[in-house]
Amino acid sequence: MARYQYPPGYNFFGTYRRALQVVRSPLETLMESVERFGESYSVTDGISGRMILTQNPEFIDYVLRKNQKNYYKSRMVTEKLGRFIGNGLLTSNGPYWLRQRRLIQPGFHPQKVKELYGIMNETIGRFLTTLPTGQQVDVYPLMNRLAFDVVVNTLFNINLPSATIAELSRIISEIQEFVITDIRQPYNSWWFEWSGRVRENKAKAERARDILRGVVIERKAGKAKYNDLLDMLLDARYEDTGEGMTEEQILDEILILFIAGHETTGNALTWTLYLLANHPAELESLRLDTVNLSIADTVGHPKLTAVINESMRLYPPAWVSDRVSLEDDSFNGFSYPGGTIIALFYFGLHRSANYWEDPLMFRPERFLKEKERSRIFFPFGGGPRLCIGNNFAMAEMALFLKSFVHQFDVQATPIQPKMRALITLRPERVMLTINRREFKG
Numbered sequence: 196m197a198r199y200q201y202p203p204g205y206n207f208f209g210t211y212r213r214a215l216q217v218v219r220s221p222l223e224t225l226m227e228s229v230e231r232f233g234e235s236y237s238v239t240d241g242i243s244g245r246m247i248l249t250q251n252p253e254f255i256d257y258v259l260r261k262n263q264k265n266y267y268k269s270r271m272v273t274e275k276l277g278r279f280i281g282n283g284l285l286t287s288n289g290p291y292w293l294r295q296r297r298l299i300q301p302g303f304h305p306q307k308v309k310e311l312y313g314i315m316n317e318t319i320g321r322f323l324t325t326l327p328t329g330q331q332v333d334v335y336p337l338m339n340r341l342a343f344d345v346v347v348n349t350l351f352n353i354n355l356p357s358a359t360i361a362e363l364s365r366i367i368s369e370i371q372e373f374v375i376t377d378i379r380q381p382y383n384s385w386w387f388e389w390s391g392r393v394r395e396n397k398a399k400a401e402r403a404r405d406i407l408r409g410v411v412i413e414r415k416a417g418k419a420k421y422n423d424l425l426d427m428l429l430d431a432r433y434e435d436t437g438e439g440m441t442e443e444q445i446l447d448e449i450l451i452l453f454i455a456g457h458e459t460t461g462n463a464l465t466w467t468l469y470l471l472a473n474h475p476a477e478l479e480s481l482r483l484d485t486v487n488l489s490i491a492d493t494v495g496h497p498k499l500t501a502v503i504n505e506s507m508r509l510y511p512p513a514w515v516s517d518r519v520s521l522e523d524d525s526f527n528g529f530s531y532p533g534g535t536i537i538a539l540f541y542f543g544l545h546r547s548a549n550y551w552e553d554p555l556m557f558r559p560e561r562f563l564k565e566k567e568r569s570r571i572f573f574p575f576g577g578g579p580r581l582c583i584g585n586n587f588a589m590a591e592m593a594l595f596l597k598s599f600v601h602q603f604d605v606q607a608t609p610i611q612p613k614m615r616a617l618i619t620l621r622p623e624r625v626m627l628t629i630n631r632r633e634f635k636g
């Protein structure tokens with residue numbers, strides 16, 4: 196009798212055929228596999244045991260929360276990203292991760308985030324004055340820039356020349372692009388090393404660190420307090436030793452917050468504008484419900500939150516995540532050894548008819564009805580590794596959306612955007628027409 200009861204799935208040849216399809220169209224292939232085998236299924240490369248993929252919400256909850264002690268993030272992303280951006284919250288595991296999380300968490304306490312609303316709103320206001328109007332525009336680069344500016348201004352209050360900020364932004368995007376290519380083409384890893392592309396990207400990461408190191412050194416030397424996250428990272432002390440982070444640790448965490456904190460938000464905002472442009476009645480209703488809101492009432496406003504949540508349901512920026520089991524484990528009749536990778540397919544769950552009525556329809560009101568959704572809705576992950584920036588991101592998106600809908604109109608164009616399922620679900624060619632409205636609310 197087999198020692199482990201894996202979920203049903205592909206044999207070696209099926210896995211191989213499917214892997215080729217996954218590279219071409221990951222979302223469709225994963226959804227087809229669920230159709231064929233059920234919410235949890237397994238694949239094998241014939242060497243490293245079976246890997247499990249699941250969109251079952253209880254299984255996801257089990258891995259992320261109930262038995263989280265038995266799961267680490269897999270090396271697939273953490274190592275590939277970590278070799279450029281270092282060992283910080285997003286890329287570490289175990290005791291080191293927990294120590295960093297405890298140290299940094301207070302900087303994202305809702306009260307702390309509240310202190311940032313003003314500067315967030317100013318950054319958004321300045322950005323809106325630069326929005327190109329009266330023509331079709333590709334919205335994603337714009338939203339990505341906004342999200343980057345918000346991170347720069349609110350978290351690090353960095354006083355750098357705009358050319359240096361642009362360089363930092365470019366380096367971060369280029370490293371991300373390379374990491375994505377590297378993850379999606381594991382068979383070319385040797386070539387990336389050999390041809391010098393890994394070295395080239397490490398040099399870029401070093402340049403980003405040099406820029407940020409300058410900021411940290413200047414901040415340490417000065418007396419002024421900015422009360423931003425950088426001050427908090429510099430002042431924080433580990434409970435056990437009473438010591439602070441080293442300069443290199445601080446640089447790791449800054450780079451990680453830059454990376455984790457802007458692309459996801461940029462994606463979510465782009466998809467939200469796309470959905471509103473295609474649902475003018477929803478856009479109008481959002482406008483009517485959010486007239487003359489103060490900043491404090493904007494953040495957490497039920498209608499704004501519902502629209503953002505519905506957008507992240509249909510287009511979860513983090514469309515998949517993974518964990519690896521440390522010890523043998525079992526769930527609901529399945530069992531598997533330590534070392535098994537489990538991919539958590541949030542995109543599939545968020546669009547599953549088993550849990551959502553008319554799952555492909557954009558209906559923000561589903562989030563207004565009194566109903567517990569947290570067990571079937573994972574835009575920010577779950578358990579102890581829940582996104583540390585979730586309150587920050589929700590505040591930023593609500594403030595943006597409220598200002599945007601009152602100052603602008605947005606219309607759809609016949610161009611169909613594409614979902615690029617990379618590390619995040621990146622929108623491609625979301626071409627919309629934006630016009631300034633005559634009356635502002």
Ligand code: HEM
Nearest residue numbers: 285455456459460463512513516575576580582583584588
């Ligand atoms: C719409 C915006 C965002 C989405 C959808 C999002 C989503 C996520 C998800 C799903 C995770 C968990 C990944 C996993 O379990 O494997 C995560 C982790 C993380 N996020 Fe976010 N995120 C967003 C914005 C932000 C922002 C604004 C910041 C910081 C400024 C941030 C910083 C982080 C960090 C540091 C982690 C790692 C936390 C840990 O492992 O302890 N995120 N995010």
